[in-house]
Amino acid sequence: MLNNLPKQTERSKKRPGRGLGSGKGKTGGRGTKGQKARGSVAASFIGGSLPLYKKLPFRRGWGNRKVSVKPTAIALSALNIFKKGDVVDLEALIKIGLITERKAHKTGVKVLNKGSLEVELQVSLPTSEGAKAEIEKKGGKVV
Secondary structure (H helix, E strand, O other): OHHHOOOOOOOOOOOOOOOHHHOOOOOOOOOOOOHHHHOOOOOOOOOOOOOHHHHOOOOOOOOOOOOOOOOEEEEHHHHHHOOOOOEEOHHHHHHHOOOOHHHHHHHOEEEEOOOOOOOOOEEOOOEOHHHHHHHHHOOOEEO
């Protein structure tokens, strides 16, 4: 008997464009006429005006990026942590914790003439002219 049949709990998925009785027949949920009804429209389409990617200047390839990488600046006063006669290089700065290893190898380090130096050191890093003069004035040397 039809009234004794168990209820069907799952409904089948609506399949657009499969006949008038399907609930999404004929136009298949796309409305009538027009570009969107007939085919796909690019996500970058701006309705007939000049597309954004054509308004932008040419940037061809991955090697065409001009990004200047400046070295990490270390002040002279930060080198007062070291003892008299120590050799200051990248490894020493990393060991003492003034700079991380990743940043040291990625950008490099330059000693700038900020603050005052109170210890005689041997610095084997790039330095500014003022920093070099200050280090040599205190009895140290720049290698």
